[in-house]
């Protein structure tokens with residue numbers, strides 16, 4: 001993707017803590033106790049199920065990361081070793097975030113890709129990609145916390161906007177986070193989609 005500063009800092013715990021009012025913070029980690037969303041039919045997370053939002057670590061590839069992403073799309077069967085190569089191809093200050101439970105299981109993820117522009121006086125744009133929450137954990141505030149973490153990171157980097165493409169059925173989810181419809185998404189397939 002042209003213009004994307006593609007990178008990632010491994011293993012650094014998210015330092016920003018003010019994601020949602022329901023969160024409490026401990027040191028540099030962000031812990032969230034969950035929230036009930038009657039409109040989504042979700043369950044309140046028990047204290048033991050509280051989660052933290054932090055950068056992706058290589059160990060996550062064997063602890064729920066791919067199962068989480070499968071809520072979004074076919075994950076294509078990358079091995080953990082192949083996934084580590086993908087991770088190391090990302091360049092600072094872009095970042096993959098995960099939400100993980102107290103036991104370390106990944107239950108949500110999103111990626112912030114940071115683009116440097118030639119317009120806007122060399123300003124930065126945050127591209128929010130691949131937002132996914134594991135089935136069984138949806139409707140409990142995990143997706144909300146992940147996108148807020150990505151937006152906070154973008155703000156800290158001085159991005160002047162965050163943009164994303166999404167399916168019509170999740171427009172309401174992003175509107176609840178302050179996003180609004182803008183222009184249209186366009187796509188040109190360069191390879192035949194793999195058969196599922």
Ligand SMILES: CC(C)(COP(=O)(O)OP(=O)(O)OC[C@H]1O[C@@H](n2cnc3c(N)ncnc32)[C@H](O)[C@@H]1OP(=O)(O)O)[C@@H](O)C(=O)NCCC(=O)NCCS
Nearest residue numbers: 037071072132133138139140141142143144166170172173
């Ligand atoms: C869409 C998705 C990321 C939302 O994550 P989530 O953890 O289930 O959502 P949250 O519990 O954080 O919801 C936050 C708010 O958004 C609302 N919301 C959640 N999904 C919504 C949807 N599809 N449409 C409208 N509102 C939605 C919730 O009701 C909640 O509202 P409230 O704060 O007023 O109670 C998740 O359901 C998912 O992974 N879906 C499958 C993959 C996908 O479609 N990803 C988006 C790619 S663009």
